[in-house]
Amino acid sequence: MSAESSNLSNIEHHAVIKYFVKKGKTPKEIFEDLALVLQESAPSYTMVKKWARLFQQGRESCEDDPRPGRPVTLVTEENIRKIEKLVLVDRRIKLWQIAEELQISKERVREIIHEHMNMRKISARWVPKMLTPFDKQRRLQTSKDFLELVGDNIDEICDRIVTVDETWVRQYDPESKQESMQWTKKGERPPKKFKVQKSVSKLMATIFWDSEGVLLIDYLPKGTTMNGQYYANLLAQAREAVVQKRQSAVFTRQCICPHGAGFEAGPEGHGLLGN
Structure with missing residues (x-):
């Protein structure tokens, strides 16, 4: 179902809610059904x-009772400050949680966040690893050293660069969405699919590649x-x-080589091979 x-x-x-009550469902069952379908837009329990x-x-009416003395608008500077404080403390907080905390509607919370705070909720971007300030500084210095090394021949040198990196390759037993589908009767709860866990089995893979693609993959x-x-033999391959x-080629590594493979070291532990 789309967000709109x-x-x-x-x-x-x-x-x-009225419909489900007439069908004999409990508040807990109603809330679970609404949360399953509407997700973040579902009303609070x-x-x-x-x-x-x-x-x-x-009760038959589905409309809210009029509230005497209620302000015309809840979009006030005070509420904006309160919502901003809650969001900055927990950036994953739900709209209904803010609404319950401040005793205002989710529609007003959504309006304040989107129109007055100019914020939106997006998924986190996946990155291979979290770099520390030291890692970032080291990469910056390595890049500067490399630029100084190549001088005016940067285009020619970059075409000759070969990069090598190591990674653990773990074994998974993934199940696609299609494979997880099950027959269910009308009204039954949908099946649950849990997160796949990493297997104990793993291999160390060493990959060499250049601007045109992968040159060599070695599994330890x-x-x-x-x-x-072992590393010296790998470099020979x-x-x-x-x-x-x-x-000729220039070999670089994405991490400092601890193996002492006996090749000439360039900037930041990079090995230079070729003419």
């Missing part, structure tokens, strides 16, 4: 319980230690792969 289609008004929420009780007592055999001799494509 899931944003129901309070009256529509009340009408849905407190609101569901309140209106379920009213409908059970015989189980029970083998990545020492200087990489050199052969490079020779098939060009006469």
Whole structure:
């Protein structure tokens, strides 16, 4: 369901609650169904319980009762400051949590956040690793050293760069959305799918690549230690792969090599191979 289609008004929420009450559902069951379908736009459990009780007592109207003395608007500087404080403390806070905390509607909370605070909720971007300030400074200095090394031949040198990095390759047993589908009767709860856990089994992969693609992938055999001799042999294999494509190359690593493989070290532990 799209974000727009899931944003129901309070009256529509009340009408849905009324319908479920007449079907004999409990407030907890109603809230779970609404949260499953509407997700973040679902009304709070407190609101569901309140209106379920009213409908059970015989109420027919789905409209809110008029509140004497209620201000014309709740979009005030005080509420904006309060909401901003809550959001900055917990950037994953839900609209209904803010609404319950400040005792105002979710519509007003959404209006304040989007129109007055100019904020929106987005998913976190995936990155391979979190760099520390030291890592960032080291990469900056390495880049400066490299630019100084290549001088005016940067285009020619960049075409000859070969990068090598190591990573753990873990074994997973993924299940696609299509594979997880199950037959269910009308009214039954949908099946749950839990997050896939990492397997204990893993391999160390060393990958060499250049601007045109992967040159060599080596998987460290189980029970083998990545020492200087192994790494020296690996560099020899990489050199052969490079020779098939060009006469010379510059090898760089994304992390400092601890293996002491016996090759000439360039800036920040980078090895230089070729003519």
